[in-house]
Every structure is written in structure tokens, then in C-alpha cells.
Amino acid sequence: MPDDPGEQDPGEQFVIDTILAARPPSASGPVRLDAGDDTAIVDGHTLVTTDTLVEGVHWDQRARPFDVGWKCIAVSVSDIAAMGGAPTWATLSLCLPRPLDANWVRAFARGLGDACAQWTVRLVGGDTTRSPGARVVSITMGGRAEHPLLRSGAAVGHDIWVTGVPGEAAVGFMHNGPGLTALHHPQPPVAFARALSRQQLAGAAMDLSDGLATDLPRLCKASGVGALVDPSALPTSPILRTAKRPLAAQVAFGDDYQLLFTAAPEHRTSIVALANAHQVRATRIGHTTAARTVRLLNTSWPAPEFSHFVSAHGHAP
Amino acid sequence: MPDDPGEQDPGEQFVIDTILAARPPSASGPVRLDAGDDTAIVDGHTLVTTDTLVEGVHWDQRARPFDVGWKCIAVSVSDIAAMGGAPTWATLSLCLPRPLDANWVRAFARGLGDACAQWTVRLVGGDTTRSPGARVVSITMGGRAEHPLLRSGAAVGHDIWVTGVPGEAAVGFMHNGPGLTALHHPQPPVAFARALSRQQLAGAAMDLSDGLATDLPRLCKASGVGALVDPSALPTSPILRTAKRPLAAQVAFGDDYQLLFTAAPEHRTSIVALANAHQVRATRIGHTTAARTVRLLNTSWPAPEFSHFVSAHGHAP
Numbered sequence: 001m002p003d004d005p006g007e008q009d010p011g012e013q014f015v016i017d018t019i020l021a022a023r024p025p026s027a028s029g030p031v032r033l034d035a036g037d038d039t040a041i042v043d044g045h046t047l048v049t050t051d052t053l054v055e056g057v058h059w060d061q062r063a064r065p066f067d068v069g070w071k072c073i074a075v076s077v078s079d080i081a082a083m084g085g086a087p088t089w090a091t092l093s094l095c096l097p098r099p100l101d102a103n104w105v106r107a108f109a110r111g112l113g114d115a116c117a118q119w120t121v122r123l124v125g126g127d128t129t130r131s132p133g134a135r136v137v138s139i140t141m142g143g144r145a146e147h148p149l150l151r152s153g154a155a156v157g158h159d160i161w162v163t164g165v166p167g168e169a170a171v172g173f174m175h176n177g178p179g180l181t182a183l184h185h186p187q188p189p190v191a192f193a194r195a196l197s198r199q200q201l202a203g204a205a206m207d208l209s210d211g212l213a214t215d216l217p218r219l220c221k222a223s224g225v226g227a228l229v230d231p232s233a234l235p236t237s238p239i240l241r242t243a244k245r246p247l248a249a250q251v252a253f254g255d256d257y258q259l260l261f262t263a264a265p266e267h268r269t270s271i272v273a274l275a276n277a278h279q280v281r282a283t284r285i286g287h288t289t290a291a292r293t294v295r296l297l298n299t300s301w302p303a304p305e306f307s308h309f310v311s312a313h314g315h316a317p
Numbered sequence: 318m319p320d321d322p323g324e325q326d327p328g329e330q331f332v333i334d335t336i337l338a339a340r341p342p343s344a345s346g347p348v349r350l351d352a353g354d355d356t357a358i359v360d361g362h363t364l365v366t367t368d369t370l371v372e373g374v375h376w377d378q379r380a381r382p383f384d385v386g387w388k389c390i391a392v393s394v395s396d397i398a399a400m401g402g403a404p405t406w407a408t409l410s411l412c413l414p415r416p417l418d419a420n421w422v423r424a425f426a427r428g429l430g431d432a433c434a435q436w437t438v439r440l441v442g443g444d445t446t447r448s449p450g451a452r453v454v455s456i457t458m459g460g461r462a463e464h465p466l467l468r469s470g471a472a473v474g475h476d477i478w479v480t481g482v483p484g485e486a487a488v489g490f491m492h493n494g495p496g497l498t499a500l501h502h503p504q505p506p507v508a509f510a511r512a513l514s515r516q517q518l519a520g521a522a523m524d525l526s527d528g529l530a531t532d533l534p535r536l537c538k539a540s541g542v543g544a545l546v547d548p549s550a551l552p553t554s555p556i557l558r559t560a561k562r563p564l565a566a567q568v569a570f571g572d573d574y575q576l577l578f579t580a581a582p583e584h585r586t587s588i589v590a591l592a593n594a595h596q597v598r599a600t601r602i603g604h605t606t607a608a609r610t611v612r613l614l615n616t617s618w619p620a621p622e623f624s625h626f627v628s629a630h631g632h633a634p
Contacts, residue, residue, distance in 0.1 A: 014422070030405045113336075127367050131374075
């Protein structure tokens with residue numbers, strides 16, 4: 001999740017670093033992979049991820065309570081999918097102000113239930129608490145993957161691929177219209193990602209939650225490679241063509257929950273066939289390099305200049 | 318966790334019921350036990366629990382940030398222990414207002430790290446977000462138990478036991494003083510609970526997070542039994558003897574994170590020996606009954622009359 005769409009919060013890294021530094025030395029044990037990928041891996045093949053959505057930070061009043069229920073599940077499903085896994089269970093932490101808005105709760109529950117049905121997730125528990133302020137929704141999700149797709153699996157000379165049309169969520173946030181569906185009702189490509197993992201076609205993978213300009217450097221850093229992306233190769237759509245600054249929408253916003261992955265060139269045909277079989281749009285946008293820079297061909301990364309949620313109920317349509 | 322110490326929130330049950338009712342029909346699969354016990358059980362022997370602490374609801378300014386870090390781990394460890402399990406991993410969701418208070422973060426991280434060291438918990442991931450209001454800390458914890466202790470395991474004629482001195486946290490909340498240590502630095506009896514589970518000495522078990530008057534009826538309902546508790550048998554201590562209304566503190570507040578369990582009378586000697594071996598105080602306070610009422614001997618359950626946290630920073634010492 002972008003903590004604040006269009007703004008990388010420098011404080012977030014401080015919080016993460018401070019908390020990780022205070023951890024006791026690991027006895028390792030049941031933990032195979034921890035902080036630093038889309039999910040942790042515990043007990044052999046169990047994936048675990050936590051995502052939190054805060055009213056006024058991650059959604060505004062354009063999001064219906066049904067959407068919030070759907071999206072809180074979808075963003076964690078996206079993390080599980082990015083590891084090539086299948087989601088299995090989830091727990092919910094829900095902080096709501098008093099007096100309770102019963103209609104909000106019912107619609108939220110429907111969205112959550114629909115998303116759980118779509119991806120066969122069992123909500124197994126949670127905690128409901130009173131909030132003195134904003135609504136806060138946090139999901140922890142478990143899943144399983146036999147051959148987890150890590151961020152660190154890219155090699156020099158891999159193709160770089162994305163699924164879907166990254167940027168549509170940004171267009172929805174900025175301009176309303178049909179892009180709002182991408183923003184509020186994300187559909188991470190779970191079955192396709194699982195097939196990529198099972199067939200061991202991908203090198204590295206992660207989900208596009210913070211935008212290519214932020215996420216691709218993370219993948220490259222984990223893999224020890226660089227990247228060159230051709231902006232003219234980025235997928236586009238009627239929704240994207242309504243954007244005032246399409247490239248910024250495509251790379252500098254996030255909230256798309258599509259898949260970013262790398263693969264050796266010899267798998268191109270197999271990947272295209274797999275994408276077709278899963279009715280997923282998969283687009284080759286560049287390749288990894290030995291030089292450890294992450295660049296756009298013939299241009300620089302656009303600065304994120306989007307307005308963002310500025311108050312508990314503000315939004316910037 | 319009590320959502321609001323001293324006050325059972327009628328809205329909480331509505332939220333839980335609404336969300337559980339909107340779940341898709343279960344395909345069961347990897348889930349062995351879900352909502353309704355101290356933890357869920359997934360993938361065979363994995364315990365999963367989620368607990369959320371909200372500033373101004375679950376702690377006030379008397380709690381140091383170190384305490385908040387310790388307690389958020391301890392309350393989930395308590396749930397795992399109540400299942401007879403050993404905690405293994407945790408994820409953290411942390412919502413903090415801006416500008417960040419770096420000292421708060423550092424002290425919180427130390428408390429969290431100390432608690433993780435104490436119970437060998439590995440923090441494997443999480444999410445940090447901006448909060449437009451109060452600090453919100455949510456922990457999801459995983460653990461393992463070979464012979465899980467369920468709430469439903471009590472039979473008629475079982476002894477009812479508690480560990481520690483339930484009520485000391487209430488005394489701390491009401492009167493400050495040494496009871497604050499019980500409130501802010503809970504020490505759930507993990508090793509003792511695991512031994513009870515391994516040796517299969519206990520019938521039912523749960524942790525005392527909401528107080529005996531609330532938690533014992535839950536255990537009895539799950540087991541299909543009633544209970545008779547002798548208030549004069551409840552453990553006491555110098556701290557408890559400072560309470561204005563000791564019985565109310567002992568049964569009607571919660572936040573103690575001690576263990577409530579039942580066991581067949583033939584295990585009395587073994588349980589006392591086990592408690593001694595683990596330096597845990599275990600006290601027999603009553604027995605389960607065929608009549609499905611949950612009563613105190615010769616008196617009625619005291620009404621919770623504690624003041625409670627009323628605003629984001631208010632407290633009632």
C-alpha cells in the first residue's frame with residue numbers, strides 16, 4: 001500500500017528500520033523469509049502478509065463501504081499472488097468510531113465477503129475495537145506457495161513484464177470516471193501468478209502497490225541488477241488516455257495491484273500463452289541490466305505531483 | 318482485549334455477527350477452527366490471533382511507549398498460551414500520526430523487541446501507515462500447539478482454576494501504584510499453559526482478558542456447562558487488598574492475561590506440582606455444574622462500575 005498516494009513518506013522507513021533494529025537476534029526456526037518481500041514465509045510454505053487501510057489516508061468518501069471491504073482483502077491477496085501463492089485465511093482488525101454506523105458495517109461486510117468468496121479466503125478471526133477517530137482496517141492474510149516468487153530472483157538480461165494497465169487507479173483518483181473501478185475494486189491476477197510460479201517461468205516478482213518508479217528499484221535492489229524500461233512499451237487503455245500526464249499515472253502513483261515480474265527471454269512464448277489462457281494482459285516493458293541503475297529510455301522518471309488525501313475526509317478529485 | 322475496560326460494548330457483537338454472517342460458505346480446507354476461541358487453527362497445528370490496541374481506548378498517558386510495545390506482544394502471546402501453544406511469528410500494523418515522534422518509536426520498538434525476546438517471537442513483517450488521529454497498534458501472531466486447549470473442553474464436575482492474581486491490573490488502572498505493572502507489563506503464563514496442554518491435564522482453557530464475569534460464561538457456553546465460583550477462593554495479594562471494591566476488580570475488569578482453565582479433580586496434585594515447577598500461582602476457585610448458570614457462591618456478580626478511558630487522552634485514576 002502507498003502510505004500516501006503520490007507521496008513517499010520519509011518517516012515510514014525510519015519506523016521500519018527502528019523496529020527491525022530492535023528485534024532480538026533471530027533463532028531462525030520456523031521463519032524462512034521475513035520483512036523485505038511481499039510476504040514473509042513461515043513454517044515452510046506459509047506466506048503471511050499484513051496491510052492496513054486508514055480512512056482519509058488510503059480511501060476517501062468516493063469509496064463506498066463495500067469498496068473498502070473488497071479492497072482490504074484484495075491488497076493482501078495481491079501480496080500473496082506476488083509470491084506465486086494461493087491465499088487461504090485472513091484475520092481482520094477493525095477500528096470504528098462510535099456511534100456505530102450499522103449500514104456502513106453491513107456494506108463493508110458484503111464487500112469483504114465477496115472478495116473472500118472470489119479468492120477462496122476464509123476469515124478466521126480478528127478484533128473489533130472502538131476508534132476515537134478514523135476507521136482503520138487491517139488484514140493479515142496467510143497463503144501457500146510451493147515455489148515462492150521472490151523479489152531477489154531477477155538475473156541480468158531478464159525481460160521485465162507487467163500485468164494489466166498500471167496507472168488506471170491513478171487516473172481514477174485524479175479524474176474520477178471509470179478509473180475509480182481500478183482504484184476501488186482491484187483484481188490482482190492470482191491464478192496467472194500462481195501458474196507462473198508453478199511452471200517456474202518467472203525470475204523475480206512483486207506487486208505494483210506503490211507504482212513502477214518505486215517498486216522496480218526495490219525489485220532491482222533485492223536482485224542486485226539494474227533496469228531499463230521503455231515508456232512507449234507501457235500498456236495503455238482508453239482510461240489511461242484520459243490522463244493529463246499519462247506517464248506519471250503509469251509509474252508514479254501505485255494502488256494498481258498488478259504484477260511486476262522478470263523472466264528469461266526464452267520464456268516469452270510460454271508467458272504470452274499463459275497470460276492468454278488466464279485472460280490476463282501481460283506486457284513486456286524493458287529488461288534488467290548489469291549497470292545497477294533503474295532508468296526510463298530517453299526520459300527521466302516523472303515526479304509524483306498528484307494531490308493526495310490531505311485530511312480525514314478531504315480528497316483531490 | 319476489553320474494547321473498553323469496564324464496559325462491554327454492545328456494538329462490538331453486532332460488528333462481529335455482521336461480518337461473520339457475510340462470509341462465504343466455508344470450503345473448510347486448511348481451517349480447523351475459526352472465530353470463537355482464543356485463536357484460530359489453520360494448516361493443521363498453526364494458531365493465529367489478532368489483537369489491536371488503540372490509544373485512548375486501550376491505553377492512556379500513564380503507559381510509556383515501551384509498555385505499549387511490550388503489551389501488544391503480550392496480549393497475543395496470552396491468546397496463544399491459552400490454546401496451550403508456543404508463539405512463533407508476528408506481524409505488526411502500526412498507525413502513527415505525523416509529525417513522527419522519533420522517541421516514541423524508539424521506546425515502542427524496545428518494548429516490542431524485549432517482549433519478542435522473552436517469548437521467542439519473530440517479527441516477520443507488517444505495515445506502517447499514517448494515522449490522522451490516535452496511534453493504533455495491531456499484532457497478528459502465529460503459534461503452534463500439538464494438543465490445543467479449547468474453550469469447549471470443560472465437562473461437568475471439573476475444577477475451575479486461575480493463574481496469577483486476576484484483578485491487579487484493575488487496581489492499577491483505578492488506583493495507580495504497583496498494580497500499574499500488572500496493567501502495563503502483563504506476563505501470561507506461557508510455559509505453564511504449554512505444559513498443561515502437553516500433559517493433557519486441562520479440559521477447557523482461555524485467557525482472562527475481559528475479566529472472569531465475562532470470560533467464564535464464554536467458556537461455559539462453549540462447553541455446555543455452568544459454573545459455581547467461590548469468591549472467597551479467588552487469589553488475593555497486597556496489591557488487591559488496596560482496592561476499594563476487591564471483588565469487582567477480581568472479576569469485572571480484565572486486562573490480566575492470566576489463564577482460566579478447567580480440569581478433572583483427579584489432576585489436582587499434578588496441576589499444583591506443575592504450577593510450582595513453573596513458579597506460577599494456580600488457584601482452584603470453583604467447579605463446573607450441569608445447571609447452565611454461571612454463579613458466584615452466596616453473592617451476585619458485581620456490576621462493572623469502573624470509570625474508563627473517555628477520550629483520546631483522558632484517564633480515570
